[in-house]
Amino acid sequence: MNTVAVIDYGMGNLRSVCKALEHVAPKARVQLTSNPDDLAKADRVVFPGQGAIGGCVRALDSHGLRPALLRALETKPFLGICLGLQALFDFSEEGGGTPGLAVLPGRVPLFPPAQMHDRATGLRLKVPHMGWNQVQQVRPHALWEDIPQDTRFYFVHSYYVDSGDRRQIAGVTEYGLRFTSAASINNIFAVQFHPEKSQKAGLRLLENFVNWDGKD
Amino acid sequence: MGLAKRIIPCLDVDNGRVVKGVKFVDIRDAGDPVEIARRYDQQGADEITFLDITASSSNRATMVHVVEAMASEVFIPLTVGGGIRAVEDVRRMLNAGADKVAINTAAVANPDFVKAAADHFGAQCIVVAVDAKQTAPGKWEVFTHGGRRATGLDVLEWTQRMAEYGAGEILLTSMDRDGTRDGFDLPLTRAVCDAVTVPVIASGGVGTLDHLADGVLLGHADAVLAASIFHFGEFTVGQAKERMAGRGIEVRL
Numbered sequence: 001m002n003t004v005a006v007i008d009y010g011m012g013n014l015r016s017v018c019k020a021l022e023h024v025a026p027k028a029r030v031q032l033t034s035n036p037d038d039l040a041k042a043d044r045v046v047f048p049g050q051g052a053i054g055g056c057v058r059a060l061d062s063h064g065l066r067p068a069l070l071r072a073l074e075t076k077p078f079l080g081i082c083l084g085l086q087a088l089f090d091f092s093e094e095g096g097g098t099p100g101l102a103v104l105p106g107r108v109p110l111f112p113p114a115q116m117h118d119r120a121t122g123l124r125l126k127v128p129h130m131g132w133n134q135v136q137q138v139r140p141h142a143l144w145e146d147i148p149q150d151t152r153f154y155f156v157h158s159y160y161v162d163s164g165d166r167r168q169i170a171g172v173t174e175y176g177l178r179f180t181s182a183a184s185i186n187n188i189f190a191v192q193f194h195p196e197k198s199q200k201a202g203l204r205l206l207e208n209f210v211n212w213d214g215k216d
Numbered sequence: 217m218g219l220a221k222r223i224i225p226c227l228d229v230d231n232g233r234v235v236k237g238v239k240f241v242d243i244r245d246a247g248d249p250v251e252i253a254r255r256y257d258q259q260g261a262d263e264i265t266f267l268d269i270t271a272s273s274s275n276r277a278t279m280v281h282v283v284e285a286m287a288s289e290v291f292i293p294l295t296v297g298g299g300i301r302a303v304e305d306v307r308r309m310l311n312a313g314a315d316k317v318a319i320n321t322a323a324v325a326n327p328d329f330v331k332a333a334a335d336h337f338g339a340q341c342i343v344v345a346v347d348a349k350q351t352a353p354g355k356w357e358v359f360t361h362g363g364r365r366a367t368g369l370d371v372l373e374w375t376q377r378m379a380e381y382g383a384g385e386i387l388l389t390s391m392d393r394d395g396t397r398d399g400f401d402l403p404l405t406r407a408v409c410d411a412v413t414v415p416v417i418a419s420g421g422v423g424t425l426d427h428l429a430d431g432v433l434l435g436h437a438d439a440v441l442a443a444s445i446f447h448f449g450e451f452t453v454g455q456a457k458e459r460m461a462g463r464g465i466e467v468r469l
Contacts, residue, residue: 013312013341050336113413118218122459125219126415126438128340128384131218132262132468152220152468154293156315156340156384174218197293199257216394 002028004209004210007069007084009034009059017048017081020106020196024207028166040172044209045072047190049083054095062147066101073103074187074204077214079143079206080190084159087181088190092095094159104190105164116176127177128158135171135181141216143189146172151201153193155181161180163190187214220468221432222262222439223456224295224417225446227252230269231280236447238451249284255448257290259453262468263291265318265387265441268298280312287313297345297387306333310341318387320345324367327381331429332383343417344383346375348404349391358405363391372411379414386412389443390420397423397444405435417441425451425459432465 006018014032021030031038039045044108047055047069054201060066072078073088080088092098092108099108102107116125132152137144160179163169170189189209195202218251228235233247245251253264264286268279276299286294296309297318306317323330323344347363349372350357356371375386389410390401398421405418418437422428422445431437445451457467 013310013315015284015311016287016315019313020291022287023291024381050340058462071309099380123436124410124413127413128415129219130340130385131222131439133219135440150217155219156293158339194293197291199292 001093002210003042004028004042004044004046005038006032006046006048007039007065008032009065009103011057011154013050014048016196017046020203021046021210024043024203028210029109030079034063034064034065036065039065039068039072042076042212044077044079044212046079046081046209047071047084047087048081049085049087051083052095053083053087053092053100056087057085057098057100069105070101076187077209077212078188079209080188080192081196082157082194084112085190085192086159088183089161090164090187091103092159100156103188104168105187107162107164108159108161109162111176128156129175130156132198133173133175135173137171137182138169139178141170141189142212143182143184143205145203145208147204152170153181153191153195153198153202155193157192184216186216218466220262220466221426221437221460222417223453223460223467224263224439224441225256225261225453226265226419226441226443228266228267228269228443229279229373231275232282235269236284236443249282250289253286253290253294256453257292260457260468261453262293262439263293263295265295265297267318268296270299280308280381283309283312283314295343295344302329303332303336306337306341308360310337314423316341316343316385318343319349320347321452324376327377330378330381330383334384339382339384342383343385343387344375345387345389346378346399347389347391350404352404353406355405361389363394368399372407375396375408375412379412383414385415385417387417387419392433393421394419396421397434399423399427400431401434404431405431405437409436409438418424425456426457426463429460429463429465432460433463448459
């Protein structure tokens with residue numbers, strides 16, 4: 001049976017992610033877990049994220065999940081969502097500076113207030129970046145299958161990914177500046193937006209993930 | 217091309233049932249919040265807000281079940297407001313499947329609660345709801361208890377302070393316009409939207425589709441919330457989006 005482990009590190013709403021996965025893959029086993037052994041046994045792993053990055057990394061360590069998570073990042077289809085994207089990079093500006101898991105090269109800065117203006121109207125762009133924005137797919141990927149170019153997904157975040165390796169960028173979004181809204185390498189795919197809250201397109205992405213063989 | 221302006225239908229829920237009647241011709245149970253939420257989702261709503269007007273704590277448990285049911289089948293963001301008074305209330309709603317909670321009276325009674333909730337769960341899930349009444353030209357005061365109790369707080373100062381305390385969004389309701397169908401209080405909306413750095417949802421007074429567009433174009437709102445124009449099948453969310461797009465507003469179609 002296709003087992004999808006959703007990492008639970010005790011930081012908020014994970015029900016939506018599980019329900020959305022169950023919705024698109026009724027035959028799969030969706031397991032919300034904070035047990036490292038479950039990550040090792042699962043066929044695929046989802047790393048959702050909410051809250052602050054410092055708390056997220058600390059909670060991973062307090063549950064002893066880091067080694068199992070790093071192992072999964074090397075070996076099985078892996079989907080990071082929101083903070084689950086940001087935490088993969090070297091360093092986040094959040095909380096006065098927080099080291100990430102450093103699996104992907106890059107930084108996670110705050111949207112710079114001086115640059116946050118709408119080009120058309122001149123009005124201030126609000127932070128958090130909250131709502132439905134477009135994702136430009138910069139290269140083909142199994143997880144983009146049947147999702148049209150420039151489809152809107154639901155975002156909510158104040159920090160953004162500045163990828164250190166262009167080859168790892170799978171999608172970009174404009175909000176005051178152009179940022180990495182999807183990153184991928186090998187068996188890893190990670191998104192800034194919330195597929196579990198992005199209606200049809202989001203469900204399609206989750207379905208693609210559940211069917212993905214983990215090959216780039 | 218960029219971030220779309222959001223349209224958010226709002227439902228008043230009492231003991232697990234929608235009140236103020238929703239009248240769709242083709243709906244099975246017009247009192248079931250999940251069925252109505254599903255309908256708005258199909259019409260293209262960008263988010264849904266449930267306002268829990270329940271007074272008793274036993275009925276609050278019912279609200280948790282409603283949120284759980286909604287999260288199992290409607291995959292767009294859900295905000296829950298009403299009776300959120302402690303960190304534990306926030307946790308309960310988020311665990312049930314809400315994406316954001318709206319805090320109103322409790323923020324006025326104890327502003328540090330907003331700070332504690334934002335520190336704990338992240339600013340992205342904390343909405344501060346503000347009920348505003350005009351007291352003089354260009355001056356608005358914060359009211360609580362459904363507009364019955366004055367607080368002495370200036371709306372502009374209060375909303376800026378709440379953003380500093382960690383509110384990720386402001387839900388701004390004009391008590392002068394609420395229920396009138398005369399349109400948003402545009403000077404109020406614009407003053408708050410221009411003053412704060414976080415997104416603002418305009419609410420109170422929508423009677424026509426152009427009112428929604430005015431909220432964005434003249435009020436500078438990031439999102440617009442309405443109840444009755446959608447509930448009675450008068451307009452669909454899709455029609456609202458078409459009108460907004462026709463007036464040059466970026467929406468998710």
